[in-house]
Amino acid sequence: MLTVENLEMEYSSEQGPVRAVRGVSFTVAKGDFYTLLGPSGCGKTSTLRCIAGLETPTSGKITIGDDVVYDSVAKSITPTHKRAVGMVFQSYAIWPHMSVAENVSFPLMRGRNKVARTQVKEMVNKALETVQLAHLSDRPAPALSGGQQQRVALARAIVYEPDLLLLDEPLSNLDAKLRDEMRQEIKEMVARLGITTLYVTHDQVEALAMSDQIAVMYEGIVVQEGPPQEVYLRPTSAFTANFVGKTNVITGEVSTKDQTITTPHSLFKVPLPKWAKDTESAVVAFRPEAVSLSLAKGKVPDNTIRSKVYTTSFVGEVLEYVLEAGDNRFRVKGDPFTPYSIGQEVDIHLPADRILVMPSDDKTMADLAAGQAAAEEALQK
Incomplete structure (x- = not known):
């Protein structure tokens, strides 16, 4: 489960302070697929990066599972590498000097997720089988197609079975046909594994097709939250409607x-x-x-x-x-x-x-x- 309470994030610019996230609160139930949907600059990626520990909020509270990873009142913050999250970036962040298996094994060799070397191969194979890439485990990462690189990034994110999976615009670099295929694959994969998932996108079709719950963001706030059908058929804000x-x-x-x-x-x-x-x-x-x-x-x-x-x-x-x-x-x-x-x-x-x-x-x-x-x-x- 993920709980975000009254999250605020401010950063400095040449024009002065900018409130990127303004009092955002939401809860993602265990095993749910929850999407932050909104245009560029609405605060969705800033919110996700705060949850991942890649940005420090101005105030608020973030709880992942039973762990409070950020609390401005208690002045506590858990470092990124100690949070039980897997993340897929928009750019995939695949290391070109490593093979597929080496990329996927990286989280198991570093940080809080270290496991015994005898377990690494088994866990990597399991993750690669989940994304249907076990047959390419020894292939150099640069020799993969865009869709295959996406699957490697997914395998690396789930290899240690995190409490929370964070996906930041993971399909935006793919062509239309591959995007449709990966959309269905990701939805089926997270449902099969039962991983609580937070997904960030500007694409309305992705959000409607994949999500259990959607939060529409605009100018740093959540303007509507609910199941896809409700958000589409009964918009409660003028921004959501259009x-x-x-x-x-x-x-x-x-x-x-x-x-x-x-x-x-x-x-x-x-x-x-x-x-x-x-x-x-x-x-x-x-x-x-x-x-x-x-x-x-x-x-x-x-x-x-x-x-x-x-x-x-x-x-x-x-x-x-x-x-x-x-x-x-x-x-x-x-x-x-x-x-x-x-x-x-x-x-x-x-x-x-x-x-x-x-x-x-x-x-x-x-x-x-x-x-x-x-x-x-x-x-x-």
Whole structure:
């Protein structure tokens, strides 16, 4: 198990002190796969490095298993080499002058993890078998492919069966196909071994596909934490809504008496959050997948936007549309077996339980824009 309590980390820059991590707290249950997800500069890697002992926090408390490895109140800190963690770096950190087996055996020959030489070969072989590289144990490290080097780094991290496995953007240097393969391999491996795992990534697909729990980070804080399905389908922050997937938004007038939001295109009947009683307007938000489409006809029903097909893209399992309604454009997904053509009038139906209601204040709009910008930046990496 891993527990992080009110973690703060500050570093100096030419512009002055920077709070990279601001009061972050979370718990990873034994055997869980927990992901810190966020854009560059959000504090996710700084948090992981504090846990590994590679950075010294400003304050807070970190507990790995039963060991308190950092406590600012008690003024105690456990050195990196004495923490029961295995780590895989973004660059793999494979020693080029060593063979595969020598790389994997290194943690067993140094620090708190030293074992008798008679045990080293057996433990190395077991780790290499786990990552399907036993047949390459004598090969020089530089003669390996990128995916194989990744497996060596994983074998080295798990060879002494650590209490905690730390993975810092481990797939970012691989091509798309290999990244997909390694994503599944890592997920299966840690589940099979039962190792508590903390994973850091900017890639939303990786986080959603691999994790038991996700913590979305932005500007040094955790803005949402929960299971992947909850984070994606029910985002509780505007940043999460546009960083983890895409979100369509439209502003309307609130009626708490009728539990409705009136927009330029439709009346939306939807349960309103408690804060809505103190506001006159709110944002109706919905995922591209949350809708159903039909040819426009008759009067526009509630919870429906009448629109016109602006663009269409066939991507295999779905059709992606940009639909235009007045000054608004909405990105939605539809059934490829019932396509609509550019220029056709289409009704966008929104079930009430798939609508998100958010404040329409400046902060919400800024966070939506920041989430979209961060998602676009992540796609370029």
